[in-house]
Amino acid sequence: MIRKPISHRWKVGLGVAAFVLLAAGYTVLSYRQHVRNPDDTLIPTWSQLADGLVRITTPNERSQEVWLWDDARATLGRLATGLLLGVGLGIPLGLLMGCYRKVGAFFQPVLAFLAKVPPSAMLAVFFVMVGTGFEMYVTMMVFGVLPSLAHAVYHAASEDVPDELIHKALTLGADQFEVAYNVIYKHILPRTLDAIRHQIGPAMVYLLAAEMLVGSVGLGYRMRLQARLMDMSTVYLYVVFLGLVGLLLDYSLIWTRRRLCPWFEKE
Amino acid sequence: MHDIVLECRGVSHWFGDKKVLFDINLRVARGQIAALVGPSGCGKTTLFRAILGTHPPRAGEVFINGAPVTTATRDCGIVYQKYSLFPFLTAEENVAFGLMLDGTSPQFRLFQFWKWRPLRKAHIEQAAALLKKLGLGHAVKLYPSEMSGGMCQRVAIAQALIMKPQILLLDEPFGALDESTREDLQNMILELYRENLQAKKEGRKPPYTIVVVTHELNEAIYVGDRVAGLSQYWNWEAAGQPEHPGSTIIYDAVAPVFEPHQERDDSVIRDQRRELRRVVFDPNYRPRRDEFVRFWRECESGLGTGVMAT
Secondary structure (H helix, E strand, O other), rough: OOOOOOOOOHHHHHHHHHHHHHHHHHHHHHHHHHHHOOOOOOOOHHHHHHHHHHHHOOOOOOOOOOOHHHHHHHHHHHHHHHHHHHHHHHHHHHHHHHHHHHHHHHHHHHHHHHOOOHHHHHHHHHHHHHHOHHHHHHHHHHHHHHHHHHHHHHHHHHOOOHHHHHHHHHHOOOOOHHHHHHHHHHHHHHHHHHHHHHHHHHHHHHHHHHHHOOOOOHHOOOOHHHHHOOOOOHHHHHHHHHHHHHHHHHHHHHHHHHHHHHHHHHH | OOEEEEEEOOOOOOOEOOEEEEEEEEEOOOOEEEEOOOOOOOOOHHHHHHHHHHOOOOEEEEEEEEEEOOOOOOEEEOOOOOOOOOOOOOHHHHHHHHHHHHHHHHHHHHHHHHHHHHHHHHHHHHHHHHHOOOHHHHOOOHHHHHHHHHHHHHHHHHHOOOOOOOEEEEOOOOOOHHHHHHHHHHHHHHHHHHHHHHHOOOOOOOOOOOOEOOHHHHHHHHHEHHHHEEEEEOOOOOOOOOOOOOOEEEEEEEEOOOOOOOOOOOHHHHHHHHHHHHHHHHOOOOOOOOOOOHHHHHHEEEEOOHHOOO
């Protein structure tokens, strides 16, 4: 029956079943591959994956580096800096554009254009402008996040808040800043948090692509390197780790939205 | 001599070639509850926006307490039919919102938060007390999405009243409510009017001056002491206009004053309702501009009701 509600137990059970099915499918594939070639590393067995997990989480014999820790620290540091800068600049810019028509008219066309330029295509420009270090990753992510986020906030600020609420705030004694912050910003906060959530995926894509191309440390760099060495147990574990990080960020933003905007959940 | 709170002097408005309002002259005295009615598209909202100050008229001026209105200020409160509350604030926060915005600055709230916190608590308590007085004590922590339409409108009226504005505009405030809730809220307005009468009796200034826009004629006559009609159907040729100059006030008369919860006797309002329907709403009946504008004449002849009674 279309849209027939299901119980919480069914919901959780079906979600777990999907993961079990995925693991079972992988086990069958891996088994068949290892029947053909016992030394295969393309589809590693669960024990190979366990060995890989130990290898990436304990100090390397030669370099004493802990791969996962060092790579995650580098990648997540770049991601956090890029996202914070992109969000920190994108939200005020979008808000200003949504509040003041002239600011909107000035920035909107150029942001719409920049939002359509793939950040990976700008890599060549950034190599020349800021080199291949930390600044390059951050610049690329800001370039990827800021226009889209500012655009989303601009549309929310200029379209989602009814004029009546702004007029009403003025009759209650609000000044321009209070209308912008206490009415418009508060009203669009849930949508802004959702817009940030939607930017995390693309930001990771830009970052990993850049790390695969020019990195010397980082999750993207390690995955590319190990894939070339056919060490897929490391690659798959990194993929799972990236998925978990993405989920964690996603849920932490949903949690933040629930905490900051309880009214939105109730609507 | 009456204490005039709102005055529209020669207010006209147009959008390009489209003429909307023509030479509106309207004076509302302190303590009055005046209803404004008119057919769809007659420019009621445009006139309201001009009075509110968000969209000043192209010609003429609006004065509140003698001061020209050029922008929306805390002197003029407003309650809309839709979007009457801030969805991200609870009922008590909505009511306390104006106290915060009007009484404190963002700098004060940020840099003197140790002073702001107790003040905030006092605002919330004041708001909760007002909501309790209006029968919403159980709903102070609810968000607008958790309240019925009637509750939201009550909170919206409290939100405006707590600011003690010079004049309160109600823009079809009960339009989307069921009959019973609508009657409850009409009684609430009549309770406010009773406070006005009491204040006048005691020689104080009546605290509430209200203009209500409504499309419901019974409501227009029932909630106020005066009904004004804005209409595009009038004899503009007789006024020497070469083309239709827009809507103007073609009806303005004293209305009977009711007590809250008083049994509604239809015979009292029937004749006025019939007159309004013919004069203001009938496209084929086009009166001369001043033919039915008689409110101030009636008051001078001692026919004024409520706070306008002599």
